[in-house]
Amino acid sequence: MTTQNFSIRAVTVLIASLLLLVSVAVEAGSRVEGARVWPAPDHTRLVLDVANRVDHNIFSLSGPARLVIDLKNTDLKTDFGNLDLSGSPIRRIRSAPRNGTDLRVVLDLKTDIKPRSFQLDPNGQYGHRLVVDLVDESGRRVDKPAKPTVTQEAAGKRDIVVVVDAGHGGEDPGATGPRGTREKDVVLKMAKNLASLINKQPGYTAKLTRTGDYYIGLRNRTLLARKHNADLFVSVHADAFRTPQPKGASVFALSQRGATSETARWLAQSENRSDLTGGVSLDGRDDTLAGVLLDLSMTASINASLGVGSSVLGNLGKVAKLHKSGVEQAAFVVLKSPDIPSILVEAGFISNPQEEKNLSTQWYRNKLSKAIFSGIEEYFQKTPPPGTLLAWKKQQRRGSSSVSQYRIQHGDTLSAVARENETTVSELMRFNGLRDDRVMVGQTIRIPAS
Structure with missing residues (x-):
């Protein structure tokens, strides 16, 4: 056998071995090992713990509303029946093998949702995860602004x-x-x-x-x-x-x-x-x-x-x-x-x-x-925001007296004090006999009523 023929045979064996390893890895596939449901006001998050990254596809069905999650080359090693679905749009979760090696998960829903999915890599607490968000298309319910x-x-x-x-x-x-x-x-x-x-x-x-x-x-x-x-x-x-x-x-x-x-x-x-x-x-x-x-x-x-x-x-x-x-x-x-x-x-x-x-x-x-x-x-x-009850009360207190006093604190400037009291720096300087706008911590200045 020539050296060239030996090399070709060695390469062929190597390629065959690699293909076999890939085939075994594919056959081994992934597993759904756990699941969690996190209901929120505007969406519900379903998290599937998987053994490794998984090829998947999701799509919605109507009449009745359902969400289908197909996971390729995946086995189910958990019980969806143990999940608490209260507060979520999910009525129940069903699953069954598909095409011999795949897994189909079906979410029976109470209402139509907009789905989105992504995968998360392992962190300190969890391994690989497939995340499916069920988004309420009506949007997050936000309380009316404060009366x-x-x-x-x-x-x-x-x-x-x-x-x-x-x-x-x-x-x-x-x-x-x-x-x-x-x-x-x-x-x-x-x-x-x-x-x-x-x-x-x-x-x-x-x-x-x-x-x-x-x-x-x-x-x-x-x-x-x-x-x-x-x-x-x-x-x-x-x-x-x-x-x-x-x-x-x-x-x-x-x-x-x-x-x-x-x-x-x-x-x-x-x-x-x-x-x-x-x-x-x-x-x-x-x-x-x-x-x-x-x-x-x-x-x-x-x-x-x-x-x-x-x-x-x-x-x-x-x-x-x-x-x-x-x-x-x-x-x-x-x-x-x-x-x-x-x-x-x-x-x-x-x-x-x-x-x-x-x-x-x-x-x-x-x-x-x-x-x-x-x-x-x-x-x-x-510094109450304008139009608030606190701003009104502060104005009432100032209006009850022609002059008030303020003790300068760390970080205060005369311009800031003037702005907070709805007056001007020049007016404060004139009213307090100041030659410039410099103030010291602990200094007490008089503030005229507006």
């Missing part, structure tokens, strides 16, 4: 609207503590507690982005804040680190880098043109003017976020250890509303054993929630 607070004296004065966002949810558990405490559970309880405190205070209304254990996309969270006409967006999280030592609460606002990238995104997307940013529509504006308007809106939003963030952080420092002494800034997606002041509160490090234990208790979560609300209230008492 005006109506009293005999303050008819038509609206509430301040605070949208409270519990991070993560559903298939996304967030961070997990040493004892197995999940971030998504802790922050939902905190968010509900904070919303309850806000709703009990006259002049305030709270809205939650999620009320149960389901996931909402990051962009959709800020979209919900816009639909609620929010004056403030507060996202609640629990931090984590690879070692157990770090601890303490933190407050974040949007960074300038994040603002710059978001401005570019808004300018690039035509659907944003007709949206309101800082009360100004971008529709019909050229890019230069639209960019200027967005920059102004972003700058004002970040400044307000830093202001309320500083107030919240100061109050958190009275009841818990702080991780950093000042408000930090980062490019978190949930903070990127151009016209809504937004902060992200890290309630503590769930990776720290002691803080995990604290965050697992209601008394500690209550303490943090009260501190967060105290910071929010402290900020809005100083």
Whole structure:
């Protein structure tokens, strides 16, 4: 046998072996090993745990409404009958082998839905997953904007609207503590507690982005804040680190880098043109003017976020250890509303054993929630949005006296004090005998009634 013939035979054997391996892999196929259902207000998510990535196809049928999921070369190794389908549009789930090696899963539905599917790679908690979303085509049910607070004296004065966002949810558990405490559970309880405190205070209304254990996309969270006409967006999280030592609460606002990238995104997307940013529509504006308007809106939003963030952080420092002494800034997606002041509160490090234990208790979560609300209230008492009950009450207090006094605090400027009190810097300088607009912390200045 020649060397050439031997080489050809070796290659042939190698190719045959590879084909056999591929054939075995294909024959081995995949398996559906588990399933979970996550109902949400605007969609229901069905998650199938699969042994590896699976070739699949989905399509809808009507009369009656059904969704068919075909999985190629797949076996069923779980029982769909154990799933809790309450709160979802699914009546029941059926399955049967198809074409000898395939699996067909049929969802009998209560109503028509719009399906979408995608696959997720393994993470720390789950393996391969096939995700099927059943989208309610009527859209998310959003409560009407806060009704005006109506009293005999303050008819038509609206509430301040605070949208409270519990991070993560559903298939996304967030961070997990040493004892197995999940971030998504802790922050939902905190968010509900904070919303309850806000709703009990006259002049305030709270809205939650999620009320149960389901996931909402990051962009959709800020979209919900816009639909609620929010004056403030507060996202609640629990931090984590690879070692157990770090601890303490933190407050974040949007960074300038994040603002710059978001401005570019808004300018690039035509659907944003007709949206309101800082009360100004971008529709019909050229890019230069639209960019200027967005920059102004972003700058004002970040400044307000830093202001309320500083107030919240100061109050958190009275009841818990702080991780950093000042408000930090980062490019978190949930903070990127151009016209809504937004902060992200890290309630503590769930990776720290002691803080995990604290965050697992209601008394500690209550303490943090009260501190967060105290910071929010402290900020809005100083700078209530126009047209709100708090703004009206502040005007009434000022009108009852020809002169009021204000003690300069850290971060105050004379221009900010003038703006908050609806007067001018020159008027404050004249009224207080100031030669310039410089003020010092602890200095008391007189403010004339408007």
